[in-house]
Amino acid sequence: MARHPILLDCDPGQDDAVAILLALAAEDALETIALTTVAGNVPLDRTTDNALRLVELAGAEVPVHAGADRPLLRPLVTAEQVHGPTGIDGADLPPTGRRPAPGHAACALVDAIRSRPPASVTLVATGPLTNLALAFRLAPDLPGRLRRVAIMGGAIGLGNVTPAAEFNFHVDPHAARIVFESGADIVLFPLDVTHQVRVTEERLARIRAVGNPAARAVAGMLAFYRGRNPEGGPPQAPLHDPCPVAWLLEPQLFRGRRAEVTIETDSPLGLGRSYVDFRSADPNALVMEQADAEGLFALLCARLARL
Ligand code: RIB
Numbered sequence: 243m244a245r246h247p248i249l250l251d252c253d254p255g256q257d258d259a260v261a262i263l264l265a266l267a268a269e270d271a272l273e274t275i276a277l278t279t280v281a282g283n284v285p286l287d288r289t290t291d292n293a294l295r296l297v298e299l300a301g302a303e304v305p306v307h308a309g310a311d312r313p314l315l316r317p318l319v320t321a322e323q324v325h326g327p328t329g330i331d332g333a334d335l336p337p338t339g340r341r342p343a344p345g346h347a348a349c350a351l352v353d354a355i356r357s358r359p360p361a362s363v364t365l366v367a368t369g370p371l372t373n374l375a376l377a378f379r380l381a382p383d384l385p386g387r388l389r390r391v392a393i394m395g396g397a398i399g400l401g402n403v404t405p406a407a408e409f410n411f412h413v414d415p416h417a418a419r420i421v422f423e424s425g426a427d428i429v430l431f432p433l434d435v436t437h438q439v440r441v442t443e444e445r446l447a448r449i450r451a452v453g454n455p456a457a458r459a460v461a462g463m464l465a466f467y468r469g470r471n472p473e474g475g476p477p478q479a480p481l482h483d484p485c486p487v488a489w490l491l492e493p494q495l496f497r498g499r500r501a502e503v504t505i506e507t508d509s510p511l512g513l514g515r516s517y518v519d520f521r522s523a524d525p526n527a528l529v530m531e532q533a534d535a536e537g538l539f540a541l542l543c544a545r546l547a548r549l
Pocket residue numbers: 253255256257258282283368369370394402408409410482483
C-alpha cells in the first residue's frame with residue numbers, strides 16, 4: 243500500500259510529542275516528510291529542540307524546520323503552566339546533537355508540497371497556525387495543492403484559554419482565519435472531540451506496560467501532563483494532538499459533519515473563537531464530533547511498541 247505523505251507542524255508540548263511519535267511509529271502507512279515547529283506551548287527554541295529530541299527517540303531521519311517565533315500580529319502567549327518549562331516535562335530525554343534543517347518552516351512547507359504530486363500531501367497542524375498562514379501567503383497555490391489540512395484546534399462550544407477560544411486559535415487568531423479562508427480541504431479536531439480522549443490511570447498503565455524507551459517517555463510525559471489538568475476536574479487530561487494523526491491511520495475512530503468555520507479576529511472578548519455552523523450552505527471543513535478513545539489508545543500502544 244502506498245504510504246501517505248504528511249507534514250506535521252507542531253509546538254511540542256507533551257500531546258504534540260505523542261502525535262509526533264505516533265506518526266513516526268507508523269512509517270509503513272505514513273511518510274513523514276518533515277516536522278515544522280512554531281512557538282506556542284513554549285517558545286520556538288524549546289519546541290524545536292523538543293522536536294529534534296523526539297525524532298532521535300524514534301530513531302527516525304526526518305528533518306525539523308524551525309518556523310515562527312511569534313504570532314502574525316498578537317504577542318506570544320505560552321503555556322508553561324500546563325506543559326512545564328521544557329514543554330515536554332516528564333519525558334526526560336537527553337540533549338541531542340541533531341540540529342534544525344536549514345530554511346524557515348514556511349518555506350520548507352512550500353517546497354515540500356510543491357515537490358509532490360497535487361493532492362498527495364496532508365498537512366497536519368497541532369499548534370498555532372502561524373507557519374501555515376505564512377506558507378499560504380508565500381504560495382497562494384498551496385491550499386489547492388494539498389490533499390487536506392488536518393488541524394487540532396478550536397471549539398464548537400467553550401474554549402480552554404478563554405470561554406471563547408481554544409489555545410492554538412487564541413495564540414494566533416489571524417493565522418487561523420487565513421487558513422480557514424484559504425479554500426484548503428480542512429478536517430478539524432476541536433476540543434469537543436479531543437476532550438473525549440482522556441488519559442486515565444488505566445490507559446497510562448497500558449502505555450507504561452509497552453515497556454520500551456518511547457513508551458516510557460510517553461508515560462512520563464502524560465503522567466506529568468495529566469497532573470496539571472488545566473481544565474480542572476479529575477486528573478484525566480485530554481490527549482488533543484494525536485487525534486488528527488490517529489484519524490489518518492484509522493479514520494473509523496472519528497465521526498463528524500461538514501460545517502462552515504469562521505474565526506473571530508475583532509472582538510477582544512471573543513478573539514480566536516471558532517464559530518462552527520453545521521447549517522451553512524457553504525461549509526469549509528469536516529468538523530469531528532465523536533471519538534473512539536479506547537480505539538485510539540489501542541492504536542497508540544500498538545504503534546509505540548514498534549519503536
Ligand atoms: O488547546 C489544546 C492545544 O493547544 C494542543 O495542541 C496543545 O498542545 C496546545 O498546543
